[in-house]
Amino acid sequence: MTVGQVREGARLAAWAVSGVIGLAVLYVIGVFAFGGAEWITAHFRGEADKRQNxxxxxxxxxxTYEEFFDLCEAVQNAEGTIQALQEERVAASDTRTTQIDQSITALKAMRIESVNAYNSKAAQEHRAPFRDKDLPYRLDATAERTTCTN
Structure with a gap:
């Protein structure tokens, strides 16, 4: 092999390496130009999509509108059942009194869960606008009776 052939081979190798590096640089530029713009705006696009959906x-x-009524109604239903059980308890036998007390305890717990669910959803910024104007903003877990209209 002559010195000229070695130089020619080195030159071709340099061009090949330069070409590979150039393609890699173009690829990186393309990723940032097209993919990078998506990555930078992903948060804004995601928020808009979520809000729209x-x-x-x-x-x-x-x-959501119906859910507020359903939750408020669940609280009122529990209160009504508690009231009926308390009235039945007056004339009940000892065995039945124990059953009634257990049922009342379970209903009170269920009522508190419904009140907490209602209040939690009413406090959510994206749900609050869809609560009917006649429904209370919050329900009181300690109240004897719940009114689902103002």
């Missing part, structure tokens, strides 16, 4: 959805609005 929930708050902007008619189904979400209707379901």
């Amino acid at each position: 929930t708050v902007g959805s008619g189904e979400f609005r209707q379901a």
Whole structure:
């Protein structure tokens, strides 16, 4: 092999390496130019998509509106059942009194869970606008009776 051939081979190798490096640089630039812009704006696009899919959805609005009524009604149903059991307890036998007391305890716990669920959802910024204006902002877990309209 002559010195000229070695130089020619080195030159071709340098061009090949330069070409590979150039392609890699173009690839990185392309990723940042196209993928990078998506990555930078992902948060904003995700927030807009989430808002559109929930708050902007008619189904979400209707379901949330009905959910507030359902939760308030669950609290009132528990209160009504507690009241009926307390009235029955007056004339009940000892065995039945024990059963009634257990049922009342369970209903009180269920009522508190419903009150907490209602209050939690009412405090959520994306749900609060869909609570009916006649429903209370918060329910009181210590109240004897719950009113589902103002």
